[in-house]
Each structure stands twice: as structure tokens, then as C-alpha cells.
Amino acid sequence: MTDMLQEIWANLRHNKLRTALTGFSVTVGIFLLIVLLGSGNGLIHAFEHNSGQMAMDVVRVWPGITSEPYDGLEKGRTVRLDNRDLRLAANAFPGRVVRATGEVSQSGVSVSAGKEHLTGELKGVFADYGAMNKVQMELGRFVNDRDLGERRKVMVVGRKSAEQLFGRAERALGRYLTADSAAYRIVGIYSDKGMMGGFQAYVPFTTLQLVYRKGNTVEGLLLRTRAIDTEATDSVFQADLRRAMARLHRFAPSDRSALWVYNSTTGAKESAEAMGILRTALWVVGLLTLLSGVVGISNIMLITVRERTHEFGIRKALGARSWSILRSVLMESVLITGLFGYVGLVLGVAATEYMGVVAGREIIMVADMEMPVFLNPTVDLGVALRALAVLIGAGLLAGFFPARKAVRVKPVEALRAS
Numbered sequence: 001m002t003d004m005l006q007e008i009w010a011n012l013r014h015n016k017l018r019t020a021l022t023g024f025s026v027t028v029g030i031f032l033l034i035v036l037l038g039s040g041n042g043l044i045h046a047f048e049h050n051s052g053q054m055a056m057d058v059v060r061v062w063p064g065i066t067s068e069p070y071d072g073l074e075k076g077r078t079v080r081l082d083n084r085d086l087r088l089a090a091n092a093f094p095g096r097v098v099r100a101t102g103e104v105s106q107s108g109v110s111v112s113a114g115k116e117h118l119t120g121e122l123k124g125v126f127a128d129y130g131a132m133n134k135v136q137m138e139l140g141r142f143v144n145d146r147d148l149g150e151r152r153k154v155m156v157v158g159r160k161s162a163e164q165l166f167g168r169a170e171r172a173l174g175r176y177l178t179a180d181s182a183a184y185r186i187v188g189i190y191s192d193k194g195m196m197g198g199f200q201a202y203v204p205f206t207t208l209q210l211v212y213r214k215g216n217t218v219e220g221l222l223l224r225t226r227a228i229d230t231e232a233t234d235s236v237f238q239a240d241l242r243r244a245m246a247r248l249h250r251f252a253p254s255d256r257s258a259l260w261v262y263n264s265t266t267g268a269k270e271s272a273e274a275m276g277i278l279r280t281a282l283w284v285v286g287l288l289t290l291l292s293g294v295v296g297i298s299n300i301m302l303i304t305v306r307e308r309t310h311e312f313g314i315r316k317a318l319g320a321r322s323w324s325i326l327r328s329v330l331m332e333s334v335l336i337t338g339l340f341g342y343v344g345l346v347l348g349v350a351a352t353e354y355m356g357v358v359a360g361r362e363i364i365m366v367a368d369m370e371m372p373v374f375l376n377p378t379v380d381l382g383v384a385l386r387a388l389a390v391l392i393g394a395g396l397l398a399g400f401f402p403a404r405k406a407v408r409v410k411p412v413e414a415l416r417a418s
Contacts, residue, residue: 034348
């Protein structure tokens with residue numbers, strides 16, 4: 001075995017350029033496959049994480065701007081939702097809308113507790129808001145129906161804000177803070193891990209409307225629905241919803257710009273299908289890239305065997321067995337593909353880790369939820385090792401067939417080969 005390895009090493013050193021080109025094709029093939037799969041996984045994992053933050057039976061509705069004239073009104077009119085829309089959504093769609101809630105917000109709020117001051121946003125919400133948006137509570141409770149009915153000045157704050165204002169989140173629970181001269185009692189602490197920006201807290205919807213004189217303003221609707229989980233049922237429901245709200249706010253039912261509607265269920269299904277197509281496309285491109293490495297190995301090994309046919313003839317004339325010659329060629333192929341494939345594997349993993357560090361910091365905010373755009377771009381070790389095994393197997397086949405043909409040539413004919 002030692003003699004064989006020394007022979008292979010001497011042959012590789014003698015053909016440095018050829019060895020380098022073969023190794024480069026192998027390294028690039030594995031590297032690009034890992035990077036492509038890692039990039040796709042980063043997008044897919046981000047989508048799965050974001051989907052997990054939203055309840056899948058919620059339809060969200062936001063007001064827009066009319067794009068067509070209607071009933072004597074010009075286009076370009078801003079639609080403004082109000083409490084009537086809450087009652088309409090709750091009563092006009094029996095069997096389809098289980099619960100209708102809304103939200104309203106106030107930005108630029110000055111918050112203080114003792115000597116500590118923060119500036120941020122208050123969101124007026126209903127009791128179901130936490131479940132619909134999967135707000136993760138750490139301490140205390142969320143806003144409840146009694147808070148809404150009595151217009152209580154209670155607040156649910158994020159852990160980071162509680163620590164900034166009171167030193168420790170646990171100390172904030174039950175304490176009071178001042179928001180624009182109004183005192184609020186902290187009844188809950190929610191997890192704001194990873195969230196960017198300043199202070200953001202939840203208060204009862206009715207309290208915020210009263211304190212900030214919002215009147216009946218509703219900035220967005222959240223409808224917990226039942227059996228609206230296909231494109232057909234969603235299309236029918238959206239058409240019915242638009243007609244009902246169009247009568248209330250005097251815009252054309254066909255004007256899609258007047259009202260923005262998003263169904264979490266159908267949206268998630270469409271996104272999942274897109275992610276599936278993306279995953280398939282990445283595999284196709286990655287395998288084609290890997291195939292280019294296989295072709296490179298095949299060509300190089302074919303040239304190598306052809307150049308060494310004369311050498312094989314001499315060795316056979318001196319008594320060497322065909323298997324020993326064939327084994328040395330195959331071992332050379334395995335060493336090249338294994339070594340340079342491992343290098344490509346390591347570089348690919350390093351590149352995906354770098355992508356995770358750099359792109360993993362990118363976060364967009366949708367409502368009050370943080371949405372990473374790229375998350376955990378890792379590639380399963382089994383996939384990487386199987387890709388490496390495919391390359392090694394391809395190297396074996398690439399060396400086996402031309403080598404077998406060469407060692408079957410009679411020594412006299414092999415010696416005549418130039």
C-alpha cells in the first residue's frame with residue numbers, strides 16, 4: 001500500500017497542472033452545490049419561521065386608496081375603516097367569520113418610569129390579538145375583554161423595554177409607567193427577542209381610541225375565519241367582503257386598491273408552493289454543476305490512462321498483474337476526488353455560515369412581527385456527504401473503464417503506444 005501511495009504521489013507531482021485542474025473542477029462542483037442549497041435553505045427556513053408566527057386561520061384587512069370613480073366620488077379617495085366594519089365583519093358572515101377584531105396605533109409616544117425615558121408606539125388591540133399574531137407572553141397576561149369593556153389603562157410591554165425602564169423585567173410587572181402624561185399599569189411582559197426599533201406596547205383598543213381621541217377609527221381588521229382554506233372559498237369570501245364594505249364606504253366592489261385583503265392560509269400555501277419550486281430549481285442547478293465536475297474528472301482520467309498506456313505495458317511485461325495496475329488508477333481517482341471534494345465541502349460550509357452571519361441580520365417588520373428574510377442557511381450533513389460520495393463514485397467509474405481497457409491490451413501492443 002505504501003509503495004502504491006508513493007507511486008500515486010509521484011504521478012500527481014509529475015502532472016501538477018492536470019491534477020490542479022481536476023481538483024479545481026471537483027472543488028467548484030461541491031462548493032457551488034453547498035452554497036446553492038444553503039441559500040435556498042436560508043430563504044425556506046425564513047419562510048417557515050415567519051409562517052410559524054402567524055395563525056393560519058386569520059384574514060387581515062387594511063384600507064387603501066380608490067383607483068376608480070364611484071357613486072359621484074372621484075378616484076384617489078382614502079378609505080377609512082371604523083367600528084362599523086368590526087360589527088359588519090362579525091355579523092354579516094355567519095359560519096365564516098368566527099371573530100372580528102381590529103387594531104389602532106399611536107406613534108411618537110413619550111414613555112417614562114422614574115428617571116428612565118423611552119419613545120415609541122402604542123398599539124390598541126383586542127383580547128384575541130395575541131393569539132392571532134402569536135405574541136409570546138413571558139410574564140403576566142395579555143389584554144382581556146374586561147380591560148376593553150372598562151377602558152382600563154393597562155399595558156403589555158416587551159422584555160427589552162421593561163429592562164430599560166425598570167432594570168429587570170420581573171420588577172416591571174404590576175408597576176406603573178407614564179405614557180404622554182397618562183399612567184398605565186403593566187400587566188404583562190411579552191418576548192421581543194430579535195425585534196428592532198424602540199418602545200412598543202399593547203393597550204386595550206377602546207382605551208387608545210379614548211385617550212388619543214381616535215373616535216371610531218380602525219386601522220386594520222383581523223378576522224378569525226372558518227373553512228376559508230382554498231383559493232375558491234377565499235375568492236368567494238373576499239368578493240363578499242368587498243361588496244359589503246364597498247356599500248359601507250362607497251367604493252366600487254371591483255376596486256381592489258380600495259381594500260387590501262390577505263388570507264394567511266392561502267398565502268402560506270402559495271408561498272409553500274413557491275418554496276417547493278425554488279428547492280427543486282436549486283437541486284437541478286446544483287446537480288448540473290456537480291455533473292460538470294464529473295465530466296471534468298472523466299476527461300482528465302481518460303487522458304491520464306491514455307498517457308500511461310505505455311507505462312502499463314512495461315509493468316505487465318515485468319510481471320505486474322492487471323488488478324494491481326487497475327487498483328493504482330482507481331486509488332488515484334479516489335484520492336483526487338476525495339481530497340478536493342472535502343476542500344470544496346469545507347469552503348461551501350464556511351460560505352453558508354458567512355451568509356448566515358451577514359444576511360441573517362436582515363429583518364423586516366410586518367405589523368408588529370419581525371420577519372427575517374434569511375435564516376439558518378445550513379445544509380444537511382448527509383446531503384453534503386452523499387454529494388461527495390457521488391463525486392468519488394463518478395471518479396471511480398471515470399478511471400475504471402479506460403483503465404480496464406488499457407490493462408487488457410497485450411504488453412507488446414501497449415509498448416508500441418506512444
